[in-house]
Amino acid sequence: MRSYLSALQEDIIACSVCSYKYCRNVCAVYDVLRSDGVAPSGFNHFALGILQGMTDYTPSAAEALYKCSDCGACRVHGCVAPGYGEPIDTPNIILALRAEATERNIIPDGVxxxxxxxxxxxxxxxxxxxxxxxxxxxxxxxxxxxxxxxxxxxxxxxxxxxxxxxxxxxxxxxxxxxxxxxxxxxxxxxxxxxxxxxxxxxxxxxxxxxxxxxxxxxxxxxxxxxxxxxxxxxxxxxxxxxxxxxxxxxxxxxxxxxxxxxTGHLKLNRPVAKVVAYHDAGQLGAHMGIYDAPRSLLGRVPGLQLVETPYNRTQTRGSGQGAGLELLHPETAYEIARRRLEEASRVGAEWLVTACPAEAGHLAAVANAGPGGFPSPVQVRELSQVLIDAAQEQP
Ligand code: SF4
Ligand code: SF4
CATH class of the missing domain: 3.40.50 (Rossmann fold)
Structure with a gap:
């Protein structure tokens, strides 16, 4: 069996001497489930046990591995590995654990x-x-x-x-x-x-x-x-x-x-008089560093007022969509999305906009009829839906 963890062992060992565990404060899944086993530090602790031969993949351990949306928040902020100089690549460690569990055929039925x-x-x-x-x-x-x-x-x-x-x-x-x-x-x-x-x-x-x-x-x-x-x-x-x-x-x-x-080839001249909060999709922001382009486009729309939630740009938290979380653990994923909608509501947003149809679809499903079936006062729009309303020329 291949070891995908060995390439990440420096990160795993560096994490093992950290007592701060600030990463727990930025993880949207931990925020909902409050279980150390699904905190970034918990995944890294499990990885250390695998590397040292002190533990092994079991059905219950494999179940926990899929309680992560690969949002990237724990790498882009919240990690202060003592004396290490850079954040621990926990999202990659979790995916390496999943790859090893899959090769050993110890995966949950849903996966x-x-x-x-x-x-x-x-x-x-x-x-x-x-x-x-x-x-x-x-x-x-x-x-x-x-x-x-x-x-x-x-x-x-x-x-x-x-x-x-x-x-x-x-x-x-x-x-x-x-x-x-x-x-x-x-x-x-x-x-x-x-x-x-x-x-x-x-x-x-x-x-x-x-x-x-x-x-x-x-x-x-x-x-x-x-x-x-x-x-x-x-x-x-x-x-x-x-x-x-x-x-x-x-x-x-x-x-x-x-x-x-x-370059003047796209003109956004029609007013959209809404207060809009922008949610940084994890794959786009935390993983790929694109924070400015969506905000720049929204800033070009006349009448649109852009506001920020507390968890914006590199301080992001996930929406619950991604890496199969919304398919395998929908209740957790929905509760995470509900919290993002609540944060948008608290800063006065009428719309929560994100630049990803997949994340927008997940957030919208919760906004329209979330857990308990209570619609959110904040509506969800994908970035393109806002821009097409503002575009001057429509074919
Ligand atoms: S990638 Fe996101 S969901 Fe996964 S452990 Fe890190 S912060 Fe939590
Ligand atoms: S992921 Fe970072 S903050 Fe969290 S326990 Fe490891 S070193 Fe500490």
Missing amino acids: RILLDDLRAANSPYADSADKRTAWIPSSMETGRPAPVYLWAGCSGHRHRDALHAAARLLQATSQGSTLDLGTLGAEEGCCGLLAWQLGDRALAVQQARTAIQSLAEKRVRELVVAESGCYRLFKALAPQAMGLDVPFAVYHLSEYLDRLAD
Whole structure:
């Protein structure tokens, strides 16, 4: 059996001498469950036991490993490893533990089912082709070669309004410029991120390689990605962790649109008179460092007042969506989202906006009919939904 932990042993040992455990204060899952076993420090303690041969993977230990949304908050802030000089890479340690548990076939039944679905349908949801492509505007041809492609994502395409708005925004910018936009449509499979997060690294690499090959065959030069997790996969994990060649430039939709707004190709002139709090999606902010582009776009919208919750930018906390948490432990994931909505309400926001269709879909589900079925006073919008209302030219 391979050891994925050995490459991380310096971090694991450095964490073992820390008595501060500030990381617990930033973890959204620990905030809800209050169990040391699911705190960042608890995962690292378990990893030390595995490395030293003092403990082993058991069904109950494996169950705990999946109580993490890979939000990245515990790495980007909250860790003060004594004398170590840099934060402990706890999210990577947790994914390494999952990879080892998966290779030993000691995983919860829910994870096994998700991985079976990913293998069989190339998606965690087994959505029909019609459902996967419902967001695509009738003016957009799928599957033809084009220099710029929009990637929707397995969870992203389920937020039909957000993806539809994203495509229309990109099409709107083509007026007066040369943007030639395509998308894979029903041919688009999973990028591999969820399999990577769940621990099946062979499946993840296979899915990522297939996705990259499909895009390369369409002669794509620029890939614009709406879902924050897929963006991280193509931009960072595929070339760096998987060793795959990515033969096109990768942009998150927010940075691509902000650049088009800078050059005057996207005009956001229509007022949107709302008080808006922006939630930093973990895969986009904590993992990829994109905090400014979404705020810059919102700042361009006339009449829109941007406010910040206490947990913004590098001080972020997760929404509960990600790494399978909302599928495997929905009650925990919903309670986490409810707390983010409450924080937005406390700073006077009417809308909570995030730049990821997957996180927006999760937050919106809780806002509309959360635990107990009480709708939140704060409504949720994906960034593209706000921008399409503000865009001057709409096809
Ligand atoms: S990645 Fe997020 S959910 Fe996971 S341990 Fe760190 S702070 Fe908690
Ligand atoms: S993750 Fe950082 S703050 Fe938490 S126990 Fe380890 S060293 Fe300390």
